[in-house]
Ligand code: SF4
């Protein structure tokens with residue numbers, strides 16, 4: 418079989434590229450926890466050989482979805498960023514969609530980085546420097562905020578034991594996988610829906626004790 422075009426040949430082997438996903442060997446938390454967003458972005462944009470396919474996949478999969486139906490960092494973009502960049506997504510009244518038409522934003526700015534990531538463009542050193550500067554500033558601001566301004570108040574004694582919530586999963590990522598599993602989706606279907614790898618889904622299912630049902634249920 419030969420393929421000579423410049424666009425990834427995702428039609429003939431729609432999900433073969435998933436074998437090369439750089440996130441396959443990473444911890445799921447890296448892609449689903451806010452404090453790791455920058456790290457995940459770097460893995461996607463610098464280390465992943467299939468970011469173009471992943472980007473096309475997630476754009477197709479999430480097109481028109483509300484913000485709360487998106488999860489984690491995919492193709493270097495956070496769930497919130499992908500929602501802002503999808504002009505067809507609902508709920509843009511207070512935060513308008515980021516539609517890049519006309520003159521591209523100046524390199525080094527956050528907008529320019531988002532444009533490169535969303536359009537599948539190469540990220541130039543100036544835009545990376547901008548991202549690293551913003552990340553350092555974020556960390557410094559978070560560290561300052563964490564310093565206690567005054568002694569913490571003495572906690573009141575708890576009289577009754579707290580009722581444990583029944584939700585399965587300790588992170589939004591795990592809860593999303595659980596919800597999809599509960600809908601009857603197989604591991605592969607969950608992986609495709611969330612643009613993550615099957616082993617990542619399996620690891621969470623094992624952790625949540627869902628493995629025995631994952632293969633017996635049928636998607637509706
Ligand atoms: S989320 Fe997509 S771009 Fe990022 S590492 Fe995984 S496959 Fe690559």
Ligand SMILES: [Zn+2]
Nearest residue numbers: 524529541544
């Ligand atoms: Zn740039």
